[in-house]
Amino acid sequence: MIETVLRGRPLLADRFDRIGAVALIACLAVVSQFMGDYHLALLTQITVFALSAMGLNILLGNTGMISIAHAAFMGVGAFSSAYLIQNLGLPALPAVLLAGLITSVVGMVFGLPSLRLKGVYLAMASFAAQIILYWAFEQSRWLTGGQDGRFAERPVMLGISFMDSHRFYLLALAFAVLGAVANLNIERSRLGRAFNAVRDRSQAAEMMGVNVFRTKMASFGLATFYAGVAGALFGQYLEFVAIQAFSLSVSIQFLALVIIGGLGSLAGSVLGAAFIVLVPEILDTIILMFSHNTGEMAPIRLGVFGLIVVVFLLFEPQGLARAWNRTRQWALNHTGKGSQTRS
Amino acid sequence: MKRKWFFGMALVAMALLVVGTTAQAEIVLGGISNRTAPTSDSGIPHMDGVLAAWKWINANGGIDGEKVKVVEIECGYDVPKTVAAFKRLAGQYKVPLVHGFGTPDSIAVIPFSTRTKTIYMPVSYAKEMVDSKKAPYYFMTNADYSTAGRSAVQFVKHKNGNLALIYNPGGFGEAPIADIKDEAKKDGVAVVAEENIGYVPTDAVQQVLKFKKAGAKYIWMGNTDSAMAVLAKDLKKQGDNAKIIGNVYAGTEAFIKNAGPDAEGHYTMYGSVPYGSTNTPAMKAIEASGYPDRANTHFIRGWAQAMMAADAMRMLKKAGKPINGPNLKWAFEQMKDYSPGGLVPPITFTPTDHRASMVVPVYQVQNGKWVKVWDNTLPR
Numbered sequence: 001m002i003e004t005v006l007r008g009r010p011l012l013a014d015r016f017d018r019i020g021a022v023a024l025i026a027c028l029a030v031v032s033q034f035m036g037d038y039h040l041a042l043l044t045q046i047t048v049f050a051l052s053a054m055g056l057n058i059l060l061g062n063t064g065m066i067s068i069a070h071a072a073f074m075g076v077g078a079f080s081s082a083y084l085i086q087n088l089g090l091p092a093l094p095a096v097l098l099a100g101l102i103t104s105v106v107g108m109v110f111g112l113p114s115l116r117l118k119g120v121y122l123a124m125a126s127f128a129a130q131i132i133l134y135w136a137f138e139q140s141r142w143l144t145g146g147q148d149g150r151f152a153e154r155p156v157m158l159g160i161s162f163m164d165s166h167r168f169y170l171l172a173l174a175f176a177v178l179g180a181v182a183n184l185n186i187e188r189s190r191l192g193r194a195f196n197a198v199r200d201r202s203q204a205a206e207m208m209g210v211n212v213f214r215t216k217m218a219s220f221g222l223a224t225f226y227a228g229v230a231g232a233l234f235g236q237y238l239e240f241v242a243i244q245a246f247s248l249s250v251s252i253q254f255l256a257l258v259i260i261g262g263l264g265s266l267a268g269s270v271l272g273a274a275f276i277v278l279v280p281e282i283l284d285t286i287i288l289m290f291s292h293n294t295g296e297m298a299p300i301r302l303g304v305f306g307l308i309v310v311v312f313l314l315f316e317p318q319g320l321a322r323a324w325n326r327t328r329q330w331a332l333n334h335t336g337k338g339s340q341t342r343s
Numbered sequence: 344m345k346r347k348w349f350f351g352m353a354l355v356a357m358a359l360l361v362v363g364t365t366a367q368a369e370i371v372l373g374g375i376s377n378r379t380a381p382t383s384d385s386g387i388p389h390m391d392g393v394l395a396a397w398k399w400i401n402a403n404g405g406i407d408g409e410k411v412k413v414v415e416i417e418c419g420y421d422v423p424k425t426v427a428a429f430k431r432l433a434g435q436y437k438v439p440l441v442h443g444f445g446t447p448d449s450i451a452v453i454p455f456s457t458r459t460k461t462i463y464m465p466v467s468y469a470k471e472m473v474d475s476k477k478a479p480y481y482f483m484t485n486a487d488y489s490t491a492g493r494s495a496v497q498f499v500k501h502k503n504g505n506l507a508l509i510y511n512p513g514g515f516g517e518a519p520i521a522d523i524k525d526e527a528k529k530d531g532v533a534v535v536a537e538e539n540i541g542y543v544p545t546d547a548v549q550q551v552l553k554f555k556k557a558g559a560k561y562i563w564m565g566n567t568d569s570a571m572a573v574l575a576k577d578l579k580k581q582g583d584n585a586k587i588i589g590n591v592y593a594g595t596e597a598f599i600k601n602a603g604p605d606a607e608g609h610y611t612m613y614g615s616v617p618y619g620s621t622n623t624p625a626m627k628a629i630e631a632s633g634y635p636d637r638a639n640t641h642f643i644r645g646w647a648q649a650m651m652a653a654d655a656m657r658m659l660k661k662a663g664k665p666i667n668g669p670n671l672k673w674a675f676e677q678m679k680d681y682s683p684g685g686l687v688p689p690i691t692f693t694p695t696d697h698r699a700s701m702v703v704p705v706y707q708v709q710n711g712k713w714v715k716v717w718d719n720t721l722p723r
Contacts, residue, residue: 037434037459041427138512147514148469149422149447151454234423239454242422242447281427284416295390298378298417 012184016332025177032169040165041237042277047172048234049273051179053257054266055226058183060255061264062192063219064199065114067126070227070254072133075246077103077228078235079137079144082152092155092162092236096175100228106133107224114216118202130248137243149242152235162236172233179226183266186222195219260309262321271320280305369410370656370666372397373432373441375448380420381542384567385592385641386444389466390415391634392645393442399628400649406656406666413442420444422451433459439667440464440652442645446515449481456480460668462675464648466641468591468699469518475697480668482675484647484687485591486700491612492519492563494703494719495588496526498610499561501717507536507554507585509547509574510565515592523563535559544570547577555583561610564589571609572601579605586610588705595640599708606708610716613706615643615687617713625650625684643686650683651675651690696723 012018032043056070067073081099084090090098110129117125137144144150154163155171162168186192194215197205206212235241253276261272283301287294294301316323374393377386394413401410414436416428425448432438433455440462443449449465449472456463462480465472468487472478486494499506506527510516527534536557538550551574554562564571564587571593578585587609589598594611596618602609618638619630629637629646636642655674656666664670680689688702705717 038427038431041430045423045427146512146517147447148471148518149450238423238426238451240422240426240447240451242451244420244447245422280424288414288416292412293374293394293415294417295374295376295378295394295415298376298419301417302379 016328016335020328025173028173029170032173033166035166037165040169042281044165044169044172044237046270046273046277047169047176048230048237049254049257049277050270051172051176051233052227052230053254053261053269053273054179054183055223055230056254056258057261057264057266057269058186058195058226059219059223060258061262061268062187062195062199063216065111065118065216065219066123066255067129067223068123068248068251068255069110069126069130069133070223071246071248071250072130072137073103073107073224073227074231074234074250075133075137075144075241075243076106076224077231078152078241078246079140079150079231080228081232082150082235082241083143085153085155086151091157093157096155096229096232099232100225103228103231104221104225107220107227108217111217111220111224114220115213127248130251134243134247137246144241144243147243149240149244152239152241154236154239168237172237175229175233179229180266180270187266191215191218256309260312260319262319262324265319265321267324268319268321271324275320279308369412370406371436371438372411372413372652373429373436373438374413374415375425375428375432375441375443376415376417377420377444377448378417382420382445382567384597385466385595386420388636388639388642389444389645389648390442391636392639392642392647393649394645395629395632395634395642396625396646396649397653399632400653406653407660411653411656414438418444418448420448422448425449426451426455429455429461429463433461439671442648442652446518453478453481460672462652462668462671464652466644466648467515469515473697473699475695478697480672481697482651482672482692483699484644484651484683484690485614486612486688486703487698488515488565488590489519489522490698490701490721491590491703492523492565493526493721494705495563495590495612496523496530496532497719497721498588498705498717499527499563500530500532502561504560505533505535505558507538507557507559507562508534508565509538509540509550509554509562511542511567511570512539515590516565519565519590540564540566540570540574542567542570544573547574548581550574551577551581551583554585555581559585561585562587564593566590567592568595568598569601571598572606575602575605575609588612594706594713596638596713599711599713606711608708610705610707611713612703613640613713613715615640615647616685617706618643621685623685625686629686647683647686650686651678651681654678654681654683698723 059065059067077099080102081095084095113125114122162171194210197210198212198215202212257272257276260275262268284294287297376390377383397411397413418424418428429452432441443463443465446467446469449467464482468485470487470489472481473487536554536559562585571589589611591612591614599606655671658674659666659670676692676694679691682689688700690699701721703719704715706713707716
């Protein structure tokens with residue numbers, strides 16, 4: 001049984017969740033090895049996006065602080081990792097972790113205004129962070145290659161080459177699983193409860209002895225560490241890092257991802273990532289079945305995607321995580337395992 | 344009930360994604376387009392040119408009787424989506440060739456094109472994509488940005504002028520700057536000023552004043568047509584008679600339209616022959632295509648790209664070779680002084696040199712039209 005670091009409470013609520021999580025990971029690891037390049041590319045993208053979304057969920061879902069710069073933080077990780085490996089010759093594993101740490105430091109610097117700002121004002125501050133970082137990417141050709149981007153090699157870690165896409169997926173999955181376990185641990189730790197206290201009422205939290213500034217900085221640091229590591233993996237998966245992949249629209253896409261998935265929910269991060277990656281592809285597939293051309297339908301496809309998001313949020317405002325919980329409850333009821341619920 | 348409906352829909356959608364492949368009864372090619380992102384002003388006419396040309400080729404016997412279908416996936420200039428789309432086209436549809444689009448998205452595909460031995464035809468002419476070792480399956484229809492930039496410098500030398508540079512920092516605007524400066528040094532052309540300008544500037548007064556102070560006679564511009572129009576208008580407003588030499592994306596029909604009378608006298612390294620300027624069957628077909636924007640150079644270059652692919656396939660049919668990536672590469676590398684439909688300057692590829700063309704003529708706006716004023720062929 002996986003236990004929490006601090007209190008000895010189980011990470012996953014019951015047997016159903018534990019068996020389900022292990023089965024899902026095993027299933028993904030095995031099934032991915034039989035997938036073609038295209039489906040594997042989608043699965044890898046979902047996995048990396050889910051890892052990144054876990055970070056944003058710590059910030060937005062758990063601590064209640066909005067960020068419209070998450071993609072830019074991923075960019076910091078992606079470019080740092082490529083530079084550390086290719087220019088400084090660092091081994092891939094320490095380079096990815098160091099890229100996460102660098103992103104974390106950058107994230108905390110841009111998180112400083114959060115002490116005085118909240119709500120839409122904090123959103124505007126993070127918007128400024130996105131603009132500043134994107135501008136810095138454009139200007140720092142030595143690091144990013146500017147508008148042309150730069151190549152990022154698939155890694156060799158602990159003597160294992162991840163050049164092969166199937167093997168690289170397993171690496172991304174391993175990082176995502178580690179990220180998820182850490183996420184669940186954080187949620188149940190003193191720090192996680194401090195995040196929730198700051199989110200729900202920061203003044204009351206302060207009166208109870210929570211250091212609000214340190215808690216907010218920790219939240220920014222953790223969220224951007226996830227973004228940095230995910231960004232590094234994203235660059236390695238694409239074998240190329242382009243600044244366009246870290247634009248404002250991508251940051252907004254990440255916000256949409258965690259809201260559609262369900263705020264403050266680990267399952268929501270994963271389901272939201274799957275939604276954001278798969279729905280446009282499914283729409284493309286439907287169009288291709290009839291016309292072999294998604295081009296002329298592109299503006300309509302974007303509109304339909306937007307409509308699906310709106311309709312979905314109308315019918316399931318608490319996100320996909322809520323739908324997952326209902327399904328889980330239904331399964332428990334039908335297997336006679338009780339009616340325990342999880343938020 | 345709601346839950347069942349939800350999961351039913353999700354299952355159907357997932358099933359579609361898994362089985363959504365095509366039955367292949369004809370030659371199937373791929374297309375990765377940009378119809379929604381900011382650079383779609385060139386992306387739309389380019390891919391429409393590709394599709395219209397294939398339609399015309401099919402109507403005229405296809406590839407020795409075999410029809411060609413292009414599966415187009417719109418990627419909005421998005422790098423991850425382009426990589427996924429390429430993998431879908433190369434993996435699921437098993438296409439031997441993909442018509443591509445811009446600089447970062449096309450560069451991102453290089454490793455996957457090499458691994459799957461799939462031909463990629465971008466409309467970005469960045470240096471990285473003409474390296475036959477790094478991008479062995481990349482083929483384009485025009486001179487790369489650096490070769491075109493060198494030609495611009497030689498034109499200035501021919502005119503006994505000096506040169507100023509203005510470009511968008513990064514990307515295709517900045518790509519040839521080092522080569523332009525190198526050529527200027529070789530040719531003894533003075534570079535008197537250097538400025539940056541964004542893709543969609545509101546004015547260029549500061550830059551014009553600096554050029555005026557430096558006494559610039561010719562201004563090479565690496566940018567898009569809207570920026571070139573702004574620069575032309577501000578040159579006029581400030582009473583500066585310097586002439587702009589736009590790169591392939593700056594000097595277009597849209598420049599003439601947007602700059603109006605202020606476009607007169609400026610130059611460009613125009614990428615195709617102007618609409619209606621030749622009597623080839625391809626130009627006649629373009630004229631008869633009915634496409635609203637058929638005079639657009641991007642449309643004409645898209646058409647030329649499809650014709651180049653078609654001729655490579657015909658070459659394979661004639662040689663009795665199957666149509667696949669490696670054989671198409673071989674066919675392209677046989678092309679010498681070849682102009683698809685007479686629509687672009689002559690193209691030559693060799694196994695070690697994928698620079699499409701060294702012929703980069705200079706065009707000038709005269710009476711509201713692009714007119715060729717100088718022919719130039721650079722040595723390889």
